[in-house]
Amino acid sequence: MKTNDVILQTVTTIVSFIIILFSIQLFFAGHYTPGGGFIGGLMSSGALVLLLLAFDIKTVNTILPIDYRLLTAIGLLLAVGTGAGALLFDVPFLTHAYDYFHLPLLGETSLHTAVIFDTGVYFVVIGITMTIIQTIGVSE
C-alpha cells in the first residue's frame, strides 16, 4: 500500500528547523538559565528523529551524511581536550578560564572554556542517541 504523507513531510521540514533553533538556544543559554549541552543535544536528536519519522534512513543520510559514532568520538575528544588543555597552564585538570572580549556585532562578551566542554557533551549526546535509535529502529 502506497501511503501519501505530504502533510507530515511538509510540517517536518518547517518544525525541524524550529526544534534545532530551540536546541541551539538551550545550548547557549545553559550558563545563566536552565538548559545546557545535555538537553540541547537531546532536542537536536529529537529534530533528527522527526526527520527519520517523516522520511527514511536513506534520505536522512543523504541530507546529513554524518557518522554518529565519529561524532561521539569528536565530542569526547573535545571534553578531554578542554580538561587536558588546563594542564598546559600549570593548573589542575579541568580548570576552566574565562575572560571578557570585545567582539564585532556582539559587543562586550564573556567567553568561557566551559562552552567547549559543553560542546563535547552536546556532540556525545547527539551521537549516542542517534546511534541507539538508528540501530534499534532498523531491524529486518
Added chain:
Amino acid sequence: MLYTILQITLLCVSLSMLGLIYRVIKGPTTPDRVVALDAIGINLIAIVALVSMVLDTFAFLEVILLLGILAFLGTVAFSKFLEKGEIIERDRDH
C-alpha cells in the same frame, strides 16, 4: 485574587486530566488512547505554565516548549506505528 484564580484553573485542568486518564484506561481502540495521551501532554503544558505563575518564576518556560515538541514527536511516532507497523523505515521507495 490572582492566586485564587490560578488555583481554580489548576483544579479545572486537573479535572480534565482525570477525564483524559479515564479515556486512556477505558478507550476501546488504540487511537483513542494515543489522542488522549497527546491531550494529556498539552494539559501538562498548561499545568507547568500555571505552576510557574504560582511560583512566580521564569525558570520553567523552556519546559513548556519542550513538552510541546515531545508530545508532537510521540504522537507522530505512535500514529506511524499504528499505520505502517514500523516506525523508522530503511528505504521508502519499495
